[in-house]
Amino acid sequence: MRRTVEQFRGSTAMAQVTIRNVKKSFGAVDVIHGVSIDIKDGEFVILVGPSGCGKSTLLRMIAGLEQISAGDIEIGSRVVNDLPPKERDIAMVFQNYALYPHMTVADNMGFSLKLARVSKDEIKTRVARAAEILGLQPLLERYPRQLSGGQRQRVAMGRAIVRDPQVFLFDEPLSNLDAKLRVAMRTEIKELHQRLKTTTIYVTHDQIEAMTMADKIVVMRDGVVEQVGAPLDLYDRPENLFVAGFIGSPSMNLIKGKIEGGKFQADGGGVFPLASVPAGYEGKRVIYGTRPEHFVFGAPDGIEAKVVVVEPTGSESMVLSRVGTTELTTVFRERVMARPGETIRISPDTRLVHLFDEASGKRIVSAH
Amino acid sequence: MSRALALKPGTGTALVRHIILFIVAAITLVPVIWVAAAGFRTQISLLIGEFLFTPVMTNFTEVLFSKTSDFLLNYRNSLIVGIASTILCVGTATLAAWSLNRMDWPKWVVHVFLAWALVFHMIPSIALAGAWFGMMRTIGLDNSFLGLILAHAVLNLPMALWLMAVFVRDVPVELVEAARIDGAGTPTILGQVVLPIIAPGLAATSVLTFLFSWNEFAVALTLTMKQTATVPVAIAKFAQDYEIQYTQMAASAALSILPALVLLLVAQRFIVKGLTNGAVK
Numbered sequence: 001m002r003r004t005v006e007q008f009r010g011s012t013a014m015a016q017v018t019i020r021n022v023k024k025s026f027g028a029v030d031v032i033h034g035v036s037i038d039i040k041d042g043e044f045v046i047l048v049g050p051s052g053c054g055k056s057t058l059l060r061m062i063a064g065l066e067q068i069s070a071g072d073i074e075i076g077s078r079v080v081n082d083l084p085p086k087e088r089d090i091a092m093v094f095q096n097y098a099l100y101p102h103m104t105v106a107d108n109m110g111f112s113l114k115l116a117r118v119s120k121d122e123i124k125t126r127v128a129r130a131a132e133i134l135g136l137q138p139l140l141e142r143y144p145r146q147l148s149g150g151q152r153q154r155v156a157m158g159r160a161i162v163r164d165p166q167v168f169l170f171d172e173p174l175s176n177l178d179a180k181l182r183v184a185m186r187t188e189i190k191e192l193h194q195r196l197k198t199t200t201i202y203v204t205h206d207q208i209e210a211m212t213m214a215d216k217i218v219v220m221r222d223g224v225v226e227q228v229g230a231p232l233d234l235y236d237r238p239e240n241l242f243v244a245g246f247i248g249s250p251s252m253n254l255i256k257g258k259i260e261g262g263k264f265q266a267d268g269g270g271v272f273p274l275a276s277v278p279a280g281y282e283g284k285r286v287i288y289g290t291r292p293e294h295f296v297f298g299a300p301d302g303i304e305a306k307v308v309v310v311e312p313t314g315s316e317s318m319v320l321s322r323v324g325t326t327e328l329t330t331v332f333r334e335r336v337m338a339r340p341g342e343t344i345r346i347s348p349d350t351r352l353v354h355l356f357d358e359a360s361g362k363r364i365v366s367a368h
Numbered sequence: 369m370s371r372a373l374a375l376k377p378g379t380g381t382a383l384v385r386h387i388i389l390f391i392v393a394a395i396t397l398v399p400v401i402w403v404a405a406a407g408f409r410t411q412i413s414l415l416i417g418e419f420l421f422t423p424v425m426t427n428f429t430e431v432l433f434s435k436t437s438d439f440l441l442n443y444r445n446s447l448i449v450g451i452a453s454t455i456l457c458v459g460t461a462t463l464a465a466w467s468l469n470r471m472d473w474p475k476w477v478v479h480v481f482l483a484w485a486l487v488f489h490m491i492p493s494i495a496l497a498g499a500w501f502g503m504m505r506t507i508g509l510d511n512s513f514l515g516l517i518l519a520h521a522v523l524n525l526p527m528a529l530w531l532m533a534v535f536v537r538d539v540p541v542e543l544v545e546a547a548r549i550d551g552a553g554t555p556t557i558l559g560q561v562v563l564p565i566i567a568p569g570l571a572a573t574s575v576l577t578f579l580f581s582w583n584e585f586a587v588a589l590t591l592t593m594k595q596t597a598t599v600p601v602a603i604a605k606f607a608q609d610y611e612i613q614y615t616q617m618a619a620s621a622a623l624s625i626l627p628a629l630v631l632l633l634v635a636q637r638f639i640v641k642g643l644t645n646g647a648v649k
């Protein structure tokens with residue numbers, strides 16, 4: 001606990017985190033049903049999933065704030081299942097910042113060092129260094145109530161980095177900020193990680209946050225891990241319908257229907273092209289997935305779609321249209337001047353079409 | 369007041385409002401002033417109901433300095449009992465409130481505990497006084513400060529527990545968790561994080577507890593003798609078999625209000641804040 005920043009940086013402590021078949025129940029309610037995740041030293045991992053899926057619970061088990069019902073959690077190469085938080089060498093940033101209201105910014109940041117009996121001078125130096133990294137120097141003598149939301153957020157991060165822990169844990173740290181600040185802080189946290197290279201586990205329900213910040217994303221639903229991968233892997237190759245629908249914005253069009261004669265026949269009407277038919281799926285029911293941004297506008301041999309709404313954002317146009325009763329969301333780089341009720345011709349890029357088995361919801365591994 | 373005036377729809381209603389305020393203030397203050405004034409009268413002047421009287425200091429000098437009066441001793445006794453029982457009571461209540469709120473008791477345990485405290489609070493203290501006297505005598509604590517301190521702490525515990533339970537409950541859980549991650553154990557969390565945050569509530573509860581102890585009569589009468597008697601007991605002693613010394617009684621009563629007055633003036637800000645705000649934000 002007493003090593004200085006320099007000593008720590010020079011050390012070869014490896015802070016990988018291994019979560020092995022971890023379960024959690026609150027009384028009779030099972031919340032986490034056996035989760036395994038490998039997190040490498042220095043990695044920025046984001047747990048993402050809809051609200052209530054168990055992200056916070058998992059993070060709190062890593063922090064030691066919640067008992068593990070089954071399984072193992074290792075930090076470094078120690079099993080920490082039964083260690084109290086302070087012996088796990090982690091720091092956590094809470095959604096509502098949890099700053100001590102009766103302490104100044106400097107005291108908030110130095111509290112953990114004071115408890116670890118670090119000398120006053122050393123505390124001062126380390127707080128000053130963290131404050132410099134986060135641009136908090138002018139605020140050190142203020143109280144939390146005298147700070148804006150963004151500043152509080154930064155102090156909470158300062159409190160975490162002062163301790164120089166093996167692992168940073170973040171629980172939805174940006175969700176109390178307004179949209180603009182959130183985008184700015186995203187970049188800042190990412191930069192901070194590139195600078196400190198501390199293993200980070202970050203929880204959010206916002207898939208854009210996950211996509212933009214993570215080295216590795218863990219998509220969770222109802223207490224199970226749906227898929228683990230780099231952001232673009234999840235975007236390019238979602239393993240199942242849930243991940244397909246969750247990652248990407250606007251979300252992927254997922255159309256029910258079956259494969260007939262090498263093409264996809266939607267239940268609601270409309271025939272969609274396929275690059276090839278996966279072996280054994282001719283005549284079978286599948287889900288046809290295609291991202292809004294993967295359509296070509298005005299292709300002469302395209303599908304005829306009736307425009308419902310056009311939403312121009314300036315840089316691109318989002319078009320909601322119908323093929324039969326099948327609704328399609330599409331995004332084009334071109335300016336689309338079509339009016340509601342007009343017919344446009346659009347064509348999905350067949351190389352970027354995803355097929356899912358209707359029964360299992362799993363991705364169909366195709367030849368292409 | 370100026371705000372109330374600024375919001376007024378018309379001068380007429382403001383006048384009515386002020387008259388009402390004046391009447392309420394009068395109802396509250398007149399008895400106190402009457403008692404204090406009685407302390408400056410002679411017994412005869414009081415009994416014949418003279419309206420305009422020549423103030424005399426004899427009651428006060430008699431009460432404070434005469435050889436036969438123990439009033440200063442009683443005053444000291446009341447302070448000892450009040451301060452000690454307040455520390456004991458509020459300390460216990462705060463720890464109990466922490467335990468009930470933050471130590472994962474099954475819900476029913478918490479509810480039963482708080483309900484039981486409330487029921488206990490409804491028992492008139494006079495009903496307990498006799499039993500306590502017997503118990504104290506058995507263990508040799510009758511006529512001792514410790515006995516009365518324990519009794520007052522117990523009497524005030526339900527109220528203190530209920531108040532502190534609310535204040536402790538309002539401390540955000542995340543703060544406690546943040547402190548735990550920062551490396552604090554429970555004593556440190558309580559002392560360095562929770563207490564500073566609930567300080568206004570703690571102050572309010574302490575003031576109320578102290579005042580209840582200061583005013584408590586029935587149990588104090590039962591558990592004390594001449595050497596350990598508290599102020600209310602001493603005041604009652606002015607009513608003797610053949611004579612009631614109204615004016616000395618009044619002078620003592622006026623003197624006994626002083627600590628309460630000082631406490632309220634000093635701590636008023638805390639009390640209002642503590643009792644209305646829930647202490648945290």
Ligand SMILES: Nc1ncnc2c1ncn2[C@@H]1O[C@H](COP(=O)(O)OP(=O)(O)O)[C@@H](O)[C@H]1O
Nearest residue numbers: 026029031049050051052053054055056057058
């Ligand atoms: N202390 C608790 N007692 C009982 N159930 C809880 C507790 N904490 C969380 N849960 C439940 O566990 C599930 C997962 O919660 P949480 O981990 O907070 O989800 P997320 O952070 O993904 O939104 C939710 O259904 C929630 O109601």
Ligand SMILES: [Mg+2]
Nearest residue numbers: 055056057172
């Ligand atoms: Mg959560």
